[in-house]
Amino acid sequence: MTTMIERSLKYVDERLGTASFARRALRKVFPDHWSFLLGEIALFCLVVLVFTGTFLTFFYNPSVREVVYDGPYRPLQGQHVSAAFDSVLRLSFEVRAGLLMRQVHHWAALVFVAAIVIHLCRIFFTGAFRRPREVNWLIGMALLFLALGEGFTGYSLPDDLLSGIGLRIFYSVTLSIPVIGTWVTYLLFGGEFPAGDIISRLFVFHVMLLPALLIGLVVVHIFVLVLQKHTQFPGRGRTERNVVGKRLWPQQTFKSVALLLFTTAVLALLGGLAQINPVWQYGQFRPFDVTSPAQPDWYIGFLDGALRLGPPWDLTLFGFTISEVFWPAVLFPGIAFGILTLWPWIERRFFTKDYAEHHLLDRPRDAPARTATGMAGLMVFFIMFLEGGNDILGVLLNVSVEAITRALQWALFIAPVVTWLVTFWVCRSLQRSHAHPARISAGLRLRRTTAGGYETAPLDPTGNPE
Amino acid sequence: MDVEQEREREQRLTTDQRRAERAAAVAFTVAILAGIGLFVVYFAGGQTQIEGVLFCLVLGGLGVGVALWANRLLGAHEAVEERHELTSGVAGREAFGHALAEEVGPTLARRSLLVKLLAAAGGALGLALLLPVLSLGPAPGRTLKETPWRRGIRVVDETGRLVTLNSVPEDGFITVFPEGHQGSADAQALLIRVPAGSLELPPERLEAVPEGTHVAYSKICTHAGCPVGLYRATTRSLLCPCHQSQFDVLDGARPFFGPAARRLPQLPLGVDDQGALIALGDFYEPVGPAFWDRGRK
Numbered sequence: 001m002t003t004m005i006e007r008s009l010k011y012v013d014e015r016l017g018t019a020s021f022a023r024r025a026l027r028k029v030f031p032d033h034w035s036f037l038l039g040e041i042a043l044f045c046l047v048v049l050v051f052t053g054t055f056l057t058f059f060y061n062p063s064v065r066e067v068v069y070d071g072p073y074r075p076l077q078g079q080h081v082s083a084a085f086d087s088v089l090r091l092s093f094e095v096r097a098g099l100l101m102r103q104v105h106h107w108a109a110l111v112f113v114a115a116i117v118i119h120l121c122r123i124f125f126t127g128a129f130r131r132p133r134e135v136n137w138l139i140g141m142a143l144l145f146l147a148l149g150e151g152f153t154g155y156s157l158p159d160d161l162l163s164g165i166g167l168r169i170f171y172s173v174t175l176s177i178p179v180i181g182t183w184v185t186y187l188l189f190g191g192e193f194p195a196g197d198i199i200s201r202l203f204v205f206h207v208m209l210l211p212a213l214l215i216g217l218v219v220v221h222i223f224v225l226v227l228q229k230h231t232q233f234p235g236r237g238r239t240e241r242n243v244v245g246k247r248l249w250p251q252q253t254f255k256s257v258a259l260l261l262f263t264t265a266v267l268a269l270l271g272g273l274a275q276i277n278p279v280w281q282y283g284q285f286r287p288f289d290v291t292s293p294a295q296p297d298w299y300i301g302f303l304d305g306a307l308r309l310g311p312p313w314d315l316t317l318f319g320f321t322i323s324e325v326f327w328p329a330v331l332f333p334g335i336a337f338g339i340l341t342l343w344p345w346i347e348r349r350f351f352t353k354d355y356a357e358h359h360l361l362d363r364p365r366d367a368p369a370r371t372a373t374g375m376a377g378l379m380v381f382f383i384m385f386l387e388g389g390n391d392i393l394g395v396l397l398n399v400s401v402e403a404i405t406r407a408l409q410w411a412l413f414i415a416p417v418v419t420w421l422v423t424f425w426v427c428r429s430l431q432r433s434h435a436h437p438a439r440i441s442a443g444l445r446l447r448r449t450t451a452g453g454y455e456t457a458p459l460d461p462t463g464n465p466e
Numbered sequence: 467m468d469v470e471q472e473r474e475r476e477q478r479l480t481t482d483q484r485r486a487e488r489a490a491a492v493a494f495t496v497a498i499l500a501g502i503g504l505f506v507v508y509f510a511g512g513q514t515q516i517e518g519v520l521f522c523l524v525l526g527g528l529g530v531g532v533a534l535w536a537n538r539l540l541g542a543h544e545a546v547e548e549r550h551e552l553t554s555g556v557a558g559r560e561a562f563g564h565a566l567a568e569e570v571g572p573t574l575a576r577r578s579l580l581v582k583l584l585a586a587a588g589g590a591l592g593l594a595l596l597l598p599v600l601s602l603g604p605a606p607g608r609t610l611k612e613t614p615w616r617r618g619i620r621v622v623d624e625t626g627r628l629v630t631l632n633s634v635p636e637d638g639f640i641t642v643f644p645e646g647h648q649g650s651a652d653a654q655a656l657l658i659r660v661p662a663g664s665l666e667l668p669p670e671r672l673e674a675v676p677e678g679t680h681v682a683y684s685k686i687c688t689h690a691g692c693p694v695g696l697y698r699a700t701t702r703s704l705l706c707p708c709h710q711s712q713f714d715v716l717d718g719a720r721p722f723f724g725p726a727a728r729r730l731p732q733l734p735l736g737v738d739d740q741g742a743l744i745a746l747g748d749f750y751e752p753v754g755p756a757f758w759d760r761g762r763k
Contacts, residue, residue, distance in 0.1 A: 027545075027547070028547070029545045029546065029547035032544070096508060096511070096512040097508065097512055097514075097517055099514045100514050100517045100518055100521070103514075103518075104518075132552055165692055165708060168690070168691045168692060169690045169691065169692065169708065171691065172689075172690040172691040172754070172755035173690070175610075175755055175756075175757045176755065176756065176757065177758075178758055179758055180758075181757055181758050182606040182610065182757050182758060182759070183605075183606060185606075186603035186604060186605070186606050187599060187600070187602040187603040188602070188603070189603065190602060190603045190604075191603055191604050191609070192609050192610065192651075192652065193651055193652075193691070194651055195603075227552075228552065229547070229549055237544075237546065240549075241548060241549050242546050242547060242548050242549060243546070243547045243549065244544055244545070244546050244547075245544060245545065246544070246545065247545045250536075250540055251536060251540050251541075251542075254532055254533075254535055254536030254540065255533070255536045255537075257532050258529045258530075258532040258533035258536060259529075260529075261525045261526070261528045261529030261532060262525075262526065262529040262533075264525045265521075265522045265523075265524075265525035265526035265529055266522070268518050268521035268522045268525060269518055269519065269521075269522035270518075271518050272514060272515050272516070272517055272518005272519055272521065272522065273515055273518055273519070286649060287649065287650075287651035287654065287693070288624065288641055288649065288651070288654040288685060288693050289693065289695070290692055290693040290694075290695035290707055290708070291707070292695070292696065292707035293707065294707055294708055304708075304709075307689075307690060307708075307709050307725060308709045308710060308724070308725065309725075310725040311725070312689075312711075312721060312724065312725050312726055312727040313727060314727040314728065314756050316761055319759075319761045319762055320758055320759060320761065320762070321756045321757065321758060321759075321760045321761050322756075322758075323727075323755055323756035323757065324689065324725055324726070324727040324756070325689065325690055325725075325755060325756070328725075329690075357552075359549065390710070391707070391710070401710050402710075402723055405710065405724075
């Protein structure tokens, strides 16, 4: 056994010279903090998505050709449905473990985007995007957009009524872009809605173009991370010049494998027990039908909410029209995500003037203005997300939808300001309290004197030996 | 610390480790058993919920075992790694610049016309490569401004049955299409029956409402294009379930709440000799959400 391993190591090393590189890789140090696992969860969701997604493509048929459903689900027997919808029903009811795979895939997509967003928050609030990591911040933002694109295209593939309405709204949004909107929409959709090509086009985007970009950029993201080494929270023995933590082999590898297994286990449990996107209940998409209440997947919720909150203002200039859809669904996300993408440059140019290299992270309280701005931004998205479910909230709270919309329209302007002020005040109070998790101030250490005796001495604020 | 204490500490560590080993063994056993169970369930015909739980146990059992191994059986000491300088320094960059410009630089400087032509040819290639994109869709033309409704075309419901004045119950509504275009996405219209004399429309538009009771509007929301599928007969208002725009049926489908900015376009209707409803033309305005040249003829 040992000789076999030795022999194969020798074989590979003599041809590729990998042994010394691999040895260095095994010794790589990973800081030990739970928040560093968020990105890993996203990565593991991607692994699950690739495997379950590949399984689904073997059964899915991206065609809108009309067929008569004759499967085991009685309420739809004899109905005219698209081949796409029919194949999803077959996958759900006739392929063994098919429904499990479909539901695990959908749950994995929801957790994937959630993990990316929380990972993004971690990077933002700890200042991990500062020099030299602006490059990886940009790649991360691109990954977020690709993940959203993957989510939306995948959501639309079953050709069910709910996703068809989502697609109709997306069509209206691209149509609202000034000057080029109609052309862009017609090139994207292949004509006036619902042009027959759209499902097969979405399929190509979902299983080929976007995944290729996504996986390629994930590889670059990790490559840059390895090249620049991890950031770390300040603490005893941790400086700008080193990384303190667990080695890749064996501790970090065991931990990551365990996390991969846990992530997959949770997704399997969700996929098995928690029903998601029961398209047979929505039925086949028909352009003149509609369901109520109608909610998209969670990460599109803010956009749907923005559309519900938007003012009924269209603009006519020299005979040309700018749709009321343009402001909430194109302009707002464009500005919001634009600011977020450029944040590393905005922050240093207008606020901190800090162009230095940083490898030690900020505690959120130590950068009160950044923390407050981030929380205010999250509040904007949260209010839009709430409005996206205003019909469900209305039923739950027994309040009219109109009242909820008006209240949230006010909240959209007031709540972020209040959030900013409260967060800023909390950060300042925490700073003043001296209860700082990164500083060991209340402590003494034992020091041996030159005479051979012992004496106590205070620790310096960073906890580092003098 | 005396020797006795030291030995006791080591002993405790090993009992700790032994306990962890035992727990990990249990976890791996659970994974094995769940795996066997998965086989049984699958070949017995499959059952989504049980499959999910068993998959979770296989993966979770493995995960617990590996995590125990990582946290309790492997050394917990921290390692320190020094960072290296990221930059190659001024000298490194200059060397790279030299390597880059060594042979190409002088030729570029000498043949400026050639370089310009190269850039132009590259641009031409870029534009040529864009051409296939134009094949992806037809030119919009007037398609967004027109629907299949024409003067004299008969009104049918979604199954293709001809619609007469009696097809709609009092205070009721149905979805209608031009004959031969059932299910059409842009021609879909709502035919609503309201009490005589209740409509407040300009006189020429009121003439296109048979009996003054059967009024038809486009069913596509002028906001984001969802079918306006909910009708409240008590307030005579239409509600779009997607973004809750509301339209006043009696006042020419004027939007009075929500994000929609424009009325639902009215469809002019008449009655033919056989009593069937017919269109008197297309909708008065382009249907659906706004687009750039919507207001142009």
